[in-house]
Every structure is written in structure tokens, then in C-alpha cells.
Amino acid sequence: MTISNERLALFEEMREDELDAAALYRALADASDGRRRDVLNRLAEAEERHARHWERLLREAGVTDFPAPRRTLRTRVLSAMAHRFGADTVLPLVLRMEAGDAAKYRDVAEAGATMSAEEMAHGRAVAALGGGGKGEQIARSEGRHRTTAGGALRAGVFGVNDGLLSNVLLIVGVAGGTSNRNIILLAGLAGLLAGAFSMAAGEWVSVQSQRELYEREISIEREELAEFPEEELEELILIYQAKGLSEDEARALARRIMRRPESALDTLTREELGLAPGDLGSPWVAATSSFASFAVGAFIPVIPYLAGSGAAALVVALVLSAVSLFGVGSAVALLAGRSALRGGVRQIVIAVVVGVVVNMIGRLIGQGVTV
Secondary structure (H helix, E strand, O other): OOOOHHHHHHHHHHHHHHHHHHHHHHHHHHOOOHHHHHHHHHHHHHHHHHHHHHHHHHHHOOOOOOOOOOOOHHHHHHHHHHHHHOHHHOHHHHHHHHHHHHHHHHOOHHHOOOHHHHHHHHHHHHHHHHHOOHHHHHHHHOOOOOOOOOHHHHHHHHHHHHHHHHHHHHHHHHHHHOOOHHHHHHHHHHHHHHHHHHHHHHHHHHHHHHHHHHHHHHHHHHHHHHHOHHHHHHHHHHHHHHOOOOHHHHHHHHHHHHOOHHHHHHHHHHHHHOOOHHHOOOHHHHHHHHHHHHHHHHHHHHHHHHHOOHHHHHHHHHHHHHHHHHHHHHHHHHHOOOOHHHHHHHHHHHHHHHHHHHHHHHHHHHHOOOO
């Protein structure tokens, strides 16, 4: 089979990249000790194994000359930083590099079915060594952090905020152009329905797309587990070593997990991909809650126009909206661990500034429109 020069150049580039990454891991290992050194050396071995894969493809295509690879400037700089300041200063950068490498392999058919997954697992191992994921780990271990709790409450609060702010601005804008109660009421109800359905549809598409992506990743992991069990076992051992287990402990634990296919799939999905198979969100629940929260917020400025009209209804709508916006702003601030008073006042100030602009635009448009 003839391989184009362009493809051969790609293989050579891949080989050099693998050897460059291996050299970086070796340098990081030299700047480390204990289990971290062992894990980094094993990561280097994995990169060297990948390099041999590309070299084999090149040999099959007739290439026999393999000059000694030159270290890139990035690798030389990171290696120097690791020796001077310690591996911790470099690991976060290496984590980003691994993420990029995983994506790169997906576009190259000759990379095989496992290279991309292995690079993702390498990223997990680096993160476990201290190169990433610290924020999430801290948030989970300390109750005062809110990043992993209250997701539904947070979504509900922001949904109410979006509906309230968008509809009160719509009503203020229309009221600037006309004093006709029926037109303002129609605009408010139309804004409520259009916004709520739009939010629900967008949320459904977003969650469904994410769910399909996760299901595809899980399916790929299932196929890799069936076709390449030994490679998956080695990656799991590497991850557990990075988390602090000795090689013997990590190997024993990984072997126990791999004896049960479903348990192995669940563990590999969590450890390599960061996904929880049982926690995939429902697009219908997300769409329904998004619709309801937006509608609740959007209905508040409409209420006065159900019973009144004119300036009085507009003033009441503004007062109700201001009180509600202050409450929503305070809730958002509390969820973020900030001052509730400051958050509420900031929300009102933003709404007032935007409301004045929208009302002025409405007045300008209304002067040229016959109602």
C-alpha cells in the first residue's frame, strides 16, 4: 500500500512529538521522587511506546533513516523550570498538553483505537499527581464551597433572573412607545411564552447533545475494554498509582475491578473520562425546569397589566420587578459566597441602566409608529 508523502510527514511528526513528550516526562521524573517519579517514568514509557507505533508504520512504508529527535523549545523550557522550581510548577501545563494530544489523535485513523483514550488517561494521571483538578477536589472536601452543590437551585435562580430581566425590559421598551394597555400586555405575554419556550428548547438541545456525547464516549470505552483489556488495565494501574497507591496495591485493585466488566466500565469511565454513567441528566427535566423558572420570572412584570393600565401599572411593574431583582441578585450572590446586599443592589443598578436605554429606544421608535 502506497502512502503519500504528506501522510509520511504526519507520521514523522507524530513520532517526534511522542519522543519529545517522553523526554519531558523523563525530565519531570528526574525532578521528582517517590511514587511521582515512578508514575512519570511510566508515562514516558507510554509515550515511547506510541513513538514505536509511528516508527513501525514508517518502516513499513520504506523509511529507514530516523535521526535523533531534537527537543522542542517548549520541552527545554519546561524541563528547566521543573529542575529549578519543582515539577509542581510544570504539571498544570503538561495537563493542558495532554488534553490537546488526545484531541489530535482522534483525527488520525492510524493512531489506533486506544491512543486518544490513553492520552486522556495520562491527563487524569497528571491531574491526580497535582497538576489539575484541585479546585474540584477542594470543593468536594470542604462544605463551605458551593461549586458542586445546589446545581438545580442555581439553574432555577438564573432562569427566574433571565425571565424577569428580559420581560421587564421588553415591557419598559414597549411602554416607551405606546400607552395602549392591550399592546403592552400582549407584548409581555408574548415575551413570556417566546422566552420560556426558547429557553426550554435550548436547554433540551444542550443537555441532549451533551448526553449523546457522553453516551458515545462511554460506548467507545466499552469497546476498548472488550478489545484491549490489558491496555485498559495498565492505564487504570497508572491512575491509581498517581493517586497514591504503590504499584502492587494499584495493580491488585485494578485487577479486582477488571474482573467485573460492568464495574470496570463504570470505574474506567469515571477515572479516564471524568463521567458518571448513572448521572447523565434528563433533557426533559432540564427543559421543563428551564421553562418554568423563566416563566415565573417573566410573569412578574406582567401582573400589574392584568388589572390596570397607564403609568400606575408601569410603576407597579417596575416596583415588583425591582424587589424581585433584588431578591434574585441576593440569591445569586449567596450562591457565589458574596455579599447579598451588594449582589441585590448591583442587579437593580444594571436593570435600571439598561431599562432607561431600552425605554428611550422605545420612545424613539414609538414616535414613528402609528398605533
